[in-house]
Amino acid sequence: xxxxxxxxxxxxxxxxxxxxxGSFYAVLSLGLAIIFGLLNIxxxxxxxxxxxGAFAAWLGLNYLGVNYWLxxxxxPLLIAALAVVIERTxxxxxxxxxxxxxxxxxxxxxxxAEGIFKNLFGVSGQSYxxxxxxxxxxxxGFMFLPLYRAWVVVAALTVCLVAWYVIERTSxxxxxxxxxxxxxxxxxxxxxxxxxVTATYATGAALAAFAGVLAAPIQQVNPVMGSNLIIVVFAxxxxxxxxxxxxxxxxxxxxxxxxxxxxxxxxxxxxxVIFLIMVLVLLVKPAGLFGKxx
Amino acid sequence: MTTTSPSASGRQTALMFAGLIVVGALAPFxxxxxxxxxxxxxxxxxxxxxLMLGYSGLLSxxxxxxxxxxxxxxxxxxxxxxxxxxxxxxxxxxxGGLLGAVFGLVAIRRAGIYFAMITLGxxxxxxxxxxxxxxxxxxxxxQGIPRGRLFGLIDLSDNLAMYFxxxxxxxxxxxxxxxxxxxxxxxxxxxxxxxxxRATSLGYDVARFKLxxxxxxxxxxxxxxxxxxxxxxxxxxxxxxxxxxxxxxLMTLLGGLGTILxxxxxxxxxxxxxxxxxxxxxxxxxxxxxxxxxxCVLLFRRGIVxxxxxxxxxxxx
Numbered sequence: 001x002x003x004x005x006x007x008x009x010x011x012x013x014x015x016x017x018x019x020x021x022g023s024f025y026a027v028l029s030l031g032l033a034i035i036f037g038l039l040n041i042x043x044x045x046x047x048x049x050x051x052x053g054a055f056a057a058w059l060g061l062n063y064l065g066v067n068y069w070l071x072x073x074x075x076p077l078l079i080a081a082l083a084v085v086i087e088r089t090x091x092x093x094x095x096x097x098x099x100x101x102x103x104x105x106x107x108x109x110x111x112x113a114e115g116i117f118k119n120l121f122g123v124s125g126q127s128y129x130x131x132x133x134x135x136x137x138x139x140x141g142f143m144f145l146p147l148y149r150a151w152v153v154v155a156a157l158t159v160c161l162v163a164w165y166v167i168e169r170t171s172x173x174x175x176x177x178x179x180x181x182x183x184x185x186x187x188x189x190x191x192x193x194x195x196x197v198t199a200t201y202a203t204g205a206a207l208a209a210f211a212g213v214l215a216a217p218i219q220q221v222n223p224v225m226g227s228n229l230i231i232v233v234f235a236x237x238x239x240x241x242x243x244x245x246x247x248x249x250x251x252x253x254x255x256x257x258x259x260x261x262x263x264x265x266x267x268x269x270x271x272x273v274i275f276l277i278m279v280l281v282l283l284v285k286p287a288g289l290f291g292k293x294x
Numbered sequence: 295m296t297t298t299s300p301s302a303s304g305r306q307t308a309l310m311f312a313g314l315i316v317v318g319a320l321a322p323f324x325x326x327x328x329x330x331x332x333x334x335x336x337x338x339x340x341x342x343x344x345l346m347l348g349y350s351g352l353l354s355x356x357x358x359x360x361x362x363x364x365x366x367x368x369x370x371x372x373x374x375x376x377x378x379x380x381x382x383x384x385x386x387x388x389x390g391g392l393l394g395a396v397f398g399l400v401a402i403r404r405a406g407i408y409f410a411m412i413t414l415g416x417x418x419x420x421x422x423x424x425x426x427x428x429x430x431x432x433x434x435x436x437q438g439i440p441r442g443r444l445f446g447l448i449d450l451s452d453n454l455a456m457y458f459x460x461x462x463x464x465x466x467x468x469x470x471x472x473x474x475x476x477x478x479x480x481x482x483x484x485x486x487x488x489x490x491x492r493a494t495s496l497g498y499d500v501a502r503f504k505l506x507x508x509x510x511x512x513x514x515x516x517x518x519x520x521x522x523x524x525x526x527x528x529x530x531x532x533x534x535x536x537x538x539x540x541x542x543x544l545m546t547l548l549g550g551l552g553t554i555l556x557x558x559x560x561x562x563x564x565x566x567x568x569x570x571x572x573x574x575x576x577x578x579x580x581x582x583x584x585x586x587x588x589x590c591v592l593l594f595r596r597g598i599v600x601x602x603x604x605x606x607x608x609x610x611x
């Protein structure tokens with residue numbers, strides 16, 4: 001069976017890869033949006049936190065015998081703890097200043113993390129075996145579906161939906177949204193906003209680390225995996241706008257699939273297609289697809 | 295700065311230029327000229343960048359696209375089409391400006407932090423183009439760019455001749471930035487940086503002023519990249535990589551945002567440090583750069599020149 005002259009396993013294979021990349025875009029842009037909402041900081045270290053999450057899983061497996069499932073839990077916790085330290089000691093001093101200082105500080109942190117891991121492990125990737133339970137795959141007739149890849153899409157989307165639910169439908173989320181609008185008023189109502197801010201940054205970082213662990217068995221674990229990804233995620237954020245949680249999830253997934261399809265039909269453009277879409281969206285709808293006019 | 299009387303600030307400027315010329319003229323007899331040429335190229339790059347961040351408040355995270363893109367254009371014209379170096383530089387500068395206009399038209403639609411993300415994305419687009427287009431040499435870079443003869447007369451393969459040419463290019467660029475900043479146009483830029491809403495309400499076409507700043511800054515960044523391509527006879531992917539964009543941000547930040555000499559001091563410090571550390575700590579340079587970012591942002595946001603100024607003139611700013 002062919003689709004537009006492309007054999008169907010190749011076609012759906014790329015669509016699946018696109019969905020996987022899209023899930024990562026969704027999780028990461030979601031984290032960025034949550035952090036930006038409350039902290040007014042674009043977290044350039046988001047890519048580094050994703051990379052650290054993957055490395056934590058890899059190190060855990062190879063040196064401490066921590067298996068994949070445990071790593072999926074522990075690695076985000078570890079990175080969240082690191083994020084608490086960063087927020088308490090550094091980011092906290094910048095809230096009164098121009099946004100750009102937060103970007104520059106987290107950019108510096110990303111360079112440090114990337115540099116350290118380059119020195120320790122080189123730039124070539126380390127491979128991480130998928131857990132036994134998720135090895136192999138099923139034939140669907142029109143394509144072969146590796147189990148692990150299906151799991152990544154399901155897990156990432158579940159996390160996104162849980163985040164959406166917590167923010168939009170619970171009282172904690174309501175407090176969070178209120179604090180995004182008027183932190184001073186929320187503080188006056190007796191809610192400890194600084195703790196909320198710290199927790200938000202830690203949650204965003206944990207989301208990135210979770211994506212990193214998910215990515216470890218698919219991609220090579222290497223020090224530059226985060227910086228390559230974060231630039232694309234920035235473009236995704238520009239395209240979607242940071243106004244809406246569901247908006248970032250949908251934009252992330254859609255762009256991943258578009259990128260995958262570009263790989264099928266015009267592979268030369270696959271690296272740039274998201275940036276081209278960014279330009280188009282800016283020309284047509286400068287505030288982003290789901291954004292409010294800044 | 296604005297409180298100094300015009301004649302006093304004129305004297306200061308003359309003094310600064312005289313000092314720069316003396317240092318620039320003596321330096322090649324004391325220090326390895328190739329290193330100095332690199333230094334002036336990056337100093338010009340940082341001055342161009344400062345025009346954006348320091349004086350217009352626009353954080354571009356994509357300046358490597360102009361620096362590296364122009365390096366490729368000049369390299370191509372001088373090596374494959376046999377253009378003379380001065381025409382090569384001119385073409386590189388024009389290309390930088392043109393690319394800057396394209397970037398500007400897209401990026402200026404969004405303010406603040408989005409602006410940085412958009413320029414970063416656009417520069418990544420240029421990076422992938424440089425990787426895939428045939429004439430750039432892809433991963434190998436563009437090698438063997440001839441320095442040629444300046445105006446058909448002066449042989450630039452001589453290192454000292456090349457040095458003085460590069461230094462002159464820097465001085466011209468530096469003077470242009472200095473002129474722009476002190477012109478009425480520069481004053482309006484600062485007004486926009488400090489209070490955009492007010493500048494708009496006073497009737498200034500804010501978007502147009504920002505765009506002109508972007509084009510001017512991109513042209514000079516292009517000139518710096520083109521010059522670097524001639525100096526090292528090489529244009530490579532490293533020049534268009536986001537690391538280079540980050541580096542020029544750091545130079546400007548470290549030297550002092552919105553100060554005339556800051557970017558020069560920052561460029562000297564960073565290029566010097568890299569040179570000094572490269573054989574000692576090797577790949578830890580990236581960690582050191584990152585730490586400097588963190589320290590600058592947390593401890594001295596005014597940068598070296600800004601802090602010195604505050605120290606020398608207490609009570610101001």
